[in-house]
Amino acid sequence: MQQFELSNLxxxxxxxxxxxxxxxxxxxxxxxxxxxxxxxxxxxxxxxNGGKLPAKQLNVKxxxxxxxVDEQLINVGFARTGVKLVEINNIVIHYVGNxxxxxxxxxxxxxxxxxxxxxxxxIGLDGEVIQCIPLDEKSNASNNRNLxxxxxxxxxxxxxxxxxxxxxxxxxxxxxxxxDNSGLKAKDVIRHYDITGKECPKYFVDNESEWKNFLEDVxxxxxxx
Ligand SMILES: [Zn+2]
Numbered sequence: 001m002q003q004f005e006l007s008n009l010x011x012x013x014x015x016x017x018x019x020x021x022x023x024x025x026x027x028x029x030x031x032x033x034x035x036x037x038x039x040x041x042x043x044x045x046x047x048x049n050g051g052k053l054p055a056k057q058l059n060v061k062x063x064x065x066x067x068x069v070d071e072q073l074i075n076v077g078f079a080r081t082g083v084k085l086v087e088i089n090n091i092v093i094h095y096v097g098n099x100x101x102x103x104x105x106x107x108x109x110x111x112x113x114x115x116x117x118x119x120x121x122x123i124g125l126d127g128e129v130i131q132c133i134p135l136d137e138k139s140n141a142s143n144n145r146n147l148x149x150x151x152x153x154x155x156x157x158x159x160x161x162x163x164x165x166x167x168x169x170x171x172x173x174x175x176x177x178x179x180d181n182s183g184l185k186a187k188d189v190i191r192h193y194d195i196t197g198k199e200c201p202k203y204f205v206d207n208e209s210e211w212k213n214f215l216e217d218v219x220x221x222x223x224x225x
Pocket of ligand 1: 095
């Protein structure tokens with residue numbers, strides 16, 4: 001009798017052992033399939049990208065700028081390196097610091113072989129907007145923030161650095177468009193001064209309330225999007 005019960009218990013133990021082994025085997029098979037599938041996906045991605053992992057998608061809706069922007073890209077050289085942006089976290093406002101020069105003057109200066117600075121955009125005294133660098137490339141205007149910002153240089157009639165109405169209105173329009181295009185808000189618009197403490201753009205550093213007003217105007221313009 002005792003022998004019979006023990007035998008039953010042994011059978012039960014054996015059954016459980018077999019089931020456990022079966023479950024472990026199943027889990028190992030599932031793990032191998034998952035690992036093989038992941039290797040397959042990675043291998044296919046590398047194959048499609050010529051051996052490289054795909055770069056993170058830049059946070060822009062489009063690389064095509066609005067009609068009022070005159071695209072005059074500068075040559076790849078010292079100032080334009082051709083290095084791609086990783087992401088866009090801020091729009092940086094500058095002033096050219098050279099009174100009464102035009103957007104064209106400044107763009108042509110950026111294009112000179114021995115110039116090492118350049119911005120994505122220059123806004124002129126008649127409100128004209130020239131694009132010098134593609135939206136997905138790094139400019140060279142904002143020091144250690146060149147890799148994750150879009151830069152705008154703004155022309156001004158005199159030493160005060162104050163922008164005239166035509167220039168100002170294009171600046172508001174372009175800044176709002178850039179914010180919308182990169183999923184940014186007015187609070188993400190900063191001055192060169194906010195990065196390095198440099199007095200740039202001079203008028204907006206000297207007049208903090210005018211800077212605040214400008215950000216409000218950008219915010220208002222963003223409501224149109
Ligand atoms: Zn600056």
